[in-house]
Amino acid sequence: MLEIKNLHVKLEEEDKAILKGVDLTVGAGSVHAIMGPNGSGKSTLSYVLAGREGYEVTEGSATLEGTDLLALEPEERAAAGLFLAFQYPVEIPGVGNMTFLRTAVNSQRKARGEAEMSAAEFLKVVREKAKALNIDAEMLKRPVNVGFSGGEKKRNEILQMAMLEPRMCILDETDSGLDVDAMRLVADGVNALRDAGRAFLVITHYQRLLDHIRPDVVHIMADGRIVKTGGPELALLVEEQGYADILAEVA
Amino acid sequence: MAAPQTKADPNAARLAAIRLPEGGVWASEARSAALGRLTAMGLPRRRDEYWRWTDAAALNAAEAAPAATFDPRERPPFDSVDRLKVVFVDGVFDPAASDDLSGAGIEIGRLAEAGERDIHWARHLYGRLEAAGQTPVARPFAALNTATATDGVLIRATGTAARPVALIYLRRSETSDAVLHHVVRVEPGASVTVLESGPAAARLNKVMEVDVAEGGAFHHVRVQGRDHERRAVTHLFARVGKAATFKSFTLTKNGRLTRNEAVIDIAGDGAVAHIAGACVGDGDFHHDDTVFVTHGAVGCESRQVFKKVLRAGATGVFQGKILVKPGAQQTDGYQLSQSLLLDEASQFLAKPELEIYADDVKCSHGSTSGAIDETALFYLRSRGVPAAEATDLLVLAFLAEALDEVEDEALRDEIRGRLDGWLARHRK
Ligand SMILES: Nc1ncnc2c1ncn2[C@@H]1O[C@H](COP(=O)(O)OP(=O)(O)OP(=O)(O)O)[C@@H](O)[C@H]1O
Numbered sequence A: 001m002l003e004i005k006n007l008h009v010k011l012e013e014e015d016k017a018i019l020k021g022v023d024l025t026v027g028a029g030s031v032h033a034i035m036g037p038n039g040s041g042k043s044t045l046s047y048v049l050a051g052r053e054g055y056e057v058t059e060g061s062a063t064l065e066g067t068d069l070l071a072l073e074p075e076e077r078a079a080a081g082l083f084l085a086f087q088y089p090v091e092i093p094g095v096g097n098m099t100f101l102r103t104a105v106n107s108q109r110k111a112r113g114e115a116e117m118s119a120a121e122f123l124k125v126v127r128e129k130a131k132a133l134n135i136d137a138e139m140l141k142r143p144v145n146v147g148f149s150g151g152e153k154k155r156n157e158i159l160q161m162a163m164l165e166p167r168m169c170i171l172d173e174t175d176s177g178l179d180v181d182a183m184r185l186v187a188d189g190v191n192a193l194r195d196a197g198r199a200f201l202v203i204t205h206y207q208r209l210l211d212h213i214r215p216d217v218v219h220i221m222a223d224g225r226i227v228k229t230g231g232p233e234l235a236l237l238v239e240e241q242g243y244a245d246i247l248a249e250v251a
Numbered sequence B: 001m002a003a004p005q006t007k008a009d010p011n012a013a014r015l016a017a018i019r020l021p022e023g024g025v026w027a028s029e030a031r032s033a034a035l036g037r038l039t040a041m042g043l044p045r046r047r048d049e050y051w052r053w054t055d056a057a058a059l060n061a062a063e064a065a066p067a068a069t070f071d072p073r074e075r076p077p078f079d080s081v082d083r084l085k086v087v088f089v090d091g092v093f094d095p096a097a098s099d100d101l102s103g104a105g106i107e108i109g110r111l112a113e114a115g116e117r118d119i120h121w122a123r124h125l126y127g128r129l130e131a132a133g134q135t136p137v138a139r140p141f142a143a144l145n146t147a148t149a150t151d152g153v154l155i156r157a158t159g160t161a162a163r164p165v166a167l168i169y170l171r172r173s174e175t176s177d178a179v180l181h182h183v184v185r186v187e188p189g190a191s192v193t194v195l196e197s198g199p200a201a202a203r204l205n206k207v208m209e210v211d212v213a214e215g216g217a218f219h220h221v222r223v224q225g226r227d228h229e230r231r232a233v234t235h236l237f238a239r240v241g242k243a244a245t246f247k248s249f250t251l252t253k254n255g256r257l258t259r260n261e262a263v264i265d266i267a268g269d270g271a272v273a274h275i276a277g278a279c280v281g282d283g284d285f286h287h288d289d290t291v292f293v294t295h296g297a298v299g300c301e302s303r304q305v306f307k308k309v310l311r312a313g314a315t316g317v318f319q320g321k322i323l324v325k326p327g328a329q330q331t332d333g334y335q336l337s338q339s340l341l342l343d344e345a346s347q348f349l350a351k352p353e354l355e356i357y358a359d360d361v362k363c364s365h366g367s368t369s370g371a372i373d374e375t376a377l378f379y380l381r382s383r384g385v386p387a388a389e390a391t392d393l394l395v396l397a398f399l400a401e402a403l404d405e406v407e408d409e410a411l412r413d414e415i416r417g418r419l420d421g422w423l424a425r426h427r428k
């Protein structure tokens, strides 16, 4: 599904390397988790994959089902099936959440040469999925993320994911700021989407989310590289011991 | 031997050449008085405080510069709205293209005819609000208008007008120089909506005087467009009476030069006056909103919301003032002027002013100028919305607060449709 090879990234504006050779392969149907200290480059990796400006790839490649992601515009990456749940979802005053969702769904359909979703069908689907995430009608009417609480923003990200049905889902700290119940809702939302044709890359600091979304593989990222890869037990180890021992061991 | 020339007023020749139209008693009195005002104040010059950012030369010139006509190839504005049509072609009333000038709750007459009649309700209004609006800031083109206008309508709402009055300004000539003067009187408790649309002339000078009596309501929605080379200076003078409502919204697209002045006198307790504008400009486009709101009564609300989207070297100007007179307590005044610059070649010049002589007053103003929010743009694109559409969404979001000032949903949809069209035509 997603194949990242020796990816090196620096900031466009200054000579600062952030990713220093990331290798990562996520197969269809699997769930991978990335953990790692603050500032190790996890969000940067997700932004570079999604196509945010401000970064320069100096070496390496990233492909989604064989397609060179790095050559595509952000909207083309989305239409190709990539989705990033933002660590900090963006507020857009003046753009209604519903308008936003519908424009997104239909833009992707159009890009793929599929028929647009009718207003009635869209409404039905969005209501159903919003309900499962405990997002009420009033939140759907409001401008995108404006005045949403931290947890509401994160649930709104998962609603977008559920509507867009991407094949490669990257979740950047979707669990941070969630209360216990909301964490459950988000995990249920993710689990509902799990299937053989879809893959997840879950960035998190905590074991708790991984209790609900059981990852197949856990990676540790430090200083712009994946330094250790293991099974779910690696996340437990981080939770118990922190990063010091793991990093010392690989240094 | 000829006397040495001293620094002559470059506009003196234009002023000297003004000939007042023939007309009836009260109209000619009003015209002479206006010419007197104009002669005393002179035409605008760069050094005038409110003409620093807008070049009046093309408006001061003796003749209108030729401006190519333009076929927009689109449904005319407000086409979907049931309305009473009053059509002007190059500034001249066209009875054949207009509807019958009568309707429930409303009386409409032509300035050209009413001026002849000695007893007419408009004689106490024509040029009066304009004259009152000349202090503290002179508005020479409005005086010029009162002095020389020969056409326009006199609208009197006596009840709830059954349908909006739509003033439609068509344009056929490349050199037309139109002067239109309308007067609107809303009787106590009455209400009317006035719509305006169309390019009007190569050069247009238009004045609308609006007197809203106690408990009356006046709604105004205007679409200025779309001929690229036309120039216009317009004035809206309003007096808002006790518990009366005045709401005006203008959408401007294209046009080489547009100067829209609004002078609003909030004269009765508990009155409400809103004035809003959205403009979208591209390239050779200069748009100027100059607004002066005076609070002279207790417990009144005023709102100014002006938004400008500028690209490819377009210029936007906003000069807006809220003046709260002594004794105008419990005033609630709001002023917002913002521009969205779609590139670095465009510019926004703003002069927001507050002058307050009462103590129990809530007034706020804000003026900003900025570019498209790149983070929001990326967020939209990351969801699959192509860059051009995402930009349009953000432009519409930026304009939303101004558009929200159009209360009527059908009219707001009309405005939205116009904007969508403009955005689609201007996609990169
Ligand atoms: N646009 C930028 N300008 C300056 N520094 C940046 C920028 N983007 C990332 N960085 C730096 O790159 C490093 C990696 O940041 P990144 O956000 O990817 O870390 P992270 O692993 O997601 O951290 P956290 O766990 O705190 O979310 C940090 O040192 C950060 O300050």
Ligand SMILES: [Mg+2]
Pocket (backbone or CB within 6 Å): A042, A043, A044, A087, A172, A173
């Ligand atoms: Mg991060």
